[in-house]
Amino acid sequence: MTHSASVKQATYHLYTFTISKLISTFGSSVYTFGISLYVLALTGSAASFAVNLICSILPRSLMAPFAGYVADKYPKKATIIVSQLAGVLAVSGLLAYSLFQGLSLVAIYAATVLISLSTMFTSVTFSSAIANLIDPDRIQKAMGFNQSAISIATIGGPVIGGMLFGFVSMNVFLMIQIAAGLLAVLLESTMNFKLFTNRAAETVGETKGSVLAGMKEGFVYLKSNRVIMTIVTAAIGLNFFFSALMIGLPFVAVQRLKIEATHFGFIEAMIAVGMLLASIYFSVRKELKYPLLSSKRGVLVMSAILAGMGLPLVMELSYWANVAVLLALMLGFGISNVFVNTPIGVLMQKDIDEEYRGRVFGILESMAMAMMPLGYLLFGLLYDLLPAQYVIWGSSLCLFLLIAYMIRPSVLKEAYPELAGDMPEKPVLQKQ
Template sequence: MTQSAAIHKATYHLYTFTISKLISTFGSSVYTFGISLYVLALTGSAANFAINLIFSILPRTVLAPFAGYAADKYSKKTIVIVSQLASALAVGALLLYSASVGLSLPAIYTTTALLSVSSMFASVTFSASIANLIDPERIQKAIGFNQSALSIAAIGGPVVGGMLFGFVSMNVFLLIQIAGYLLALLLEATMNFKLFSAKIEAAADDKKSMMQSMKEGVAYLKTNRVIMVIVSTAIGLNFFFSALMIGLPFIAVQQMKVEAVHFGFIEAMVAVGMLLASIYFSVRKEVKYPLLFSKRALFAMSIILAGLALPLMLDMSYRANVLYFIVLMFAFGISNVFVNTPIGVMMQKDVEEEYRGRVFGILESMAMAMMPLGYLLFGLLYDSVPGEYVVLGSSLCLIGLVAYMIRPNIIREAYPELAAVLQKKPVH
């Protein structure tokens, strides 16, 4: 294929990838919201709602490394297509069960777990495929488009899910979900997942066991210190930002008595901030020093986390509290993308193709594993310690983590040319 033809195909991938990602993530958001409403309406139990959430997280945590192995070992296109087909079949089975017997909690939990596994295989494989689908000059644009799709799904999914739940039967709701998965599958079937691949298949690789291959992925991480730092920092980041995920509803609703409708708007501002920041990255030139850029954004996120304590420490009016939380969550959404997008581009370019799936699989598994632990720990802390102490302490810990993990010698190792420039630059 000529260079011009490859660039033309990459342009097709850029928009097809974005549309398919929007359809699948939007569908998942609609399903999650709608089925959660159904569980609450069916049982009236928050515990049953929480169990459904656990079934959506636990399989991803356990199986993500295996998805990474599969992405490196087998055809990425096949994995993505089979994953989307599995999602459609899982919802289809739930639809048949609902039509013949009626929905039950075990059926819903089983479908949620199956969708978690299939969507995780597709997500990890797509993450490992971006540099194969898109030319290097437009990887940042692709990741920006991807973040935009996620943000639109986060904003619109609950709205559409709530409307469908109120106006159509659950069977029609599930049928729409199946149609979305199949449409995404058709789009992805037209993509060339080897367009910019430099991978050379080796016969020796076929003789390696799965455990040997996965150990190789871990060993690769250990030899690439900069990537190891990124993965380790992401794990700590997910843990400490559980303080925000638990603290925001606890402080805003429980302690500041923010009404549910206003709190919904506050949470939506995270996605709005992410959307605007994603659009910004899709049109600006690539960040020159992504690790340094993301380090500064992480410090900003730490300050935003500490900002949750302000309404507890100052006597502010109800309107001022709501406006403050809106601005704070909007800023959090922006800083989230400012951290993730440059690092995403860096990992696409710096992680060797033959290890990319396993690295993203390990990252997904470890980051997801920290979420239940963080939810449990910070849930207990908010019940026993004043909220302002929890968020301020978490913020300080996060600042210390970032300062240590992405310390100056790591920056110099990642960008030797930057160190040379700084040495020549006079200090004022």
């Protein structure tokens, strides 16, 4: 295939991938919103809701390394289509059960586990395949488009779900998820996942040794690459302290500041709005020269925003001033979140060897997801035992120190050797 033909097909992939992500995420967002409210309405129990959340998180954290192995060892297109169809079948099974028996908690929990697994295989494989679908010069644009699609769906899904809930049965929510999954599969079946590859066709599907040995190779490769290992380790810490905001935001806003539910909904929505704005920015600007440095700055901004969430607790502000402060903070948090994730995503797509890309993304997802339940539990307890502002400021300080140490000047110079000649030895790199 000529270079111009490859670029043309990559352009097709860019838009098809974005539309597919928008449709599938929208369907999942509507379904998740509906099923969450249904569980709460059915049981009136927060514990039942928490069990459904665990059924979503736990399988992903346990099976993500295996999903990465599958993504590396088997054709990516087949893996994505099969995993998407598995999710459609799981929801279809729940729909059939609902029509004949009526929905039950056990059926919902079982479907949640299966949907979580199928989504995880799709997500890890797609993450490892972006560099195979898009030419290197437009990977940042692809990441920006991808995040834009997710943000739009995250904003629109609950809105549509809220309009439908109470007026239609849960079967309609299930059918929306099924239709979205089938449309996504149809689009993905037209894509060439071997457009940009350095691997010989015959090496895909080769299984040298056991599955465990193949998964171990991914860990060994990760440990041998100091920069990528630093990114993965920092991401684990970031997800852990991210829990302080996710648990703290509703606690501070609703419990301490007595903000109304309607206004709190707008505050939460500002995170997705900020992510959408930043994603659009990355989709049109030229690629960052030093993505790791940019991500470090983004995390430092996030730590400052987290600290700012404690200010309304110690300042005498009016109700509307508190709402305005939290709206601005969450908008900034959404923007800085993309400024962290998109440059890192581009760096990982380009710097990780293709034959290990799936396993590295699988390990990253597994470790990051595993920290979320621990973070929710720990910070939930801390907010009950200590003044909220101390928990927030302590988390902000820990996040600042963690990132300042993990992505220190020596790591940045290893990632970008040219910085060593441009920068003095002593001053901090943020001044560049």
